[in-house]
Amino acid sequence: MSVKRIKGVIFDMDGTVVDVPYDWKRIKQELQTQGEPILSHIQSLREPERSKKWAILERFEEEATAQATLKEGMEKFLAFLKKKRIKTALVTNNSRKNLEFLLNKFRLSFDLLLSREAGLWKPSGAPFLFVLKNLGIRNTECCVIGDSHFDVKAAESAGIKRIFVLTQKMERQFSTGIEIVSTVKELEDKISNIL
Numbered sequence: 001m002s003v004k005r006i007k008g009v010i011f012d013m014d015g016t017v018v019d020v021p022y023d024w025k026r027i028k029q030e031l032q033t034q035g036e037p038i039l040s041h042i043q044s045l046r047e048p049e050r051s052k053k054w055a056i057l058e059r060f061e062e063e064a065t066a067q068a069t070l071k072e073g074m075e076k077f078l079a080f081l082k083k084k085r086i087k088t089a090l091v092t093n094n095s096r097k098n099l100e101f102l103l104n105k106f107r108l109s110f111d112l113l114l115s116r117e118a119g120l121w122k123p124s125g126a127p128f129l130f131v132l133k134n135l136g137i138r139n140t141e142c143c144v145i146g147d148s149h150f151d152v153k154a155a156e157s158a159g160i161k162r163i164f165v166l167t168q169k170m171e172r173q174f175s176t177g178i179e180i181v182s183t184v185k186e187l188e189d190k191i192s193n194i195l
């Protein structure tokens with residue numbers, strides 16, 4: 001594959017653009033997801049169980065979102081991408097309400113926003129394919145920045161080969177070819193090399 005310069009960057013929201021204190025282990029326990037991804041688990045339930053579990057998830061998300069902080073250097077990095085005319089998308093399995101709360105709070109903007117209401121959820125590649133189509137770019141011209149296995153899986157399914165994982169937990173195991181970075185500054189340095 002020839003190495004193309006990138007024209008677009010897809011960001012995950014929680015844990016990537018913002019730090020949010022989620023205790024996913026506890027949330028999964030409370031929702032009794034039995035190893036299934038949370039959203040597809042809830043969606044597969046019958047009423048009234050489904051609505052009950054949506055409400056539990058939304059309560060956890062709202063509490064966490066209220067405590068979110070912007071990742072250090074993120075504002076500068078987004079301004080840098082804008083200046084370079086790189087398209088940006090924010091793709092989250094979180095709700096539109098929480099997404100808008102965070103964008104307003106930190107005064108951020110992206111060219112394309114995709115929240116779970118679209119029905120395209122990570123770890124499926126569908127949300128990223130939607131973004132590529134709508135931004136008019138190829139998977140070889142795009143990179144994904146996330147913090148979890150869901151982001152990596154979704155990128156791989158969409159055929160996006162440039163994947164950056166922003167995390168300080170260096171013990172995490174990801175497949176080869178994934179770039180692990182611990183700060184936004186480090187990310188900016190790496191991305192500026194492929195623009």
Ligand SMILES: [Mg+2]
Nearest residue numbers: 012014015147
């Ligand atoms: Mg995340």
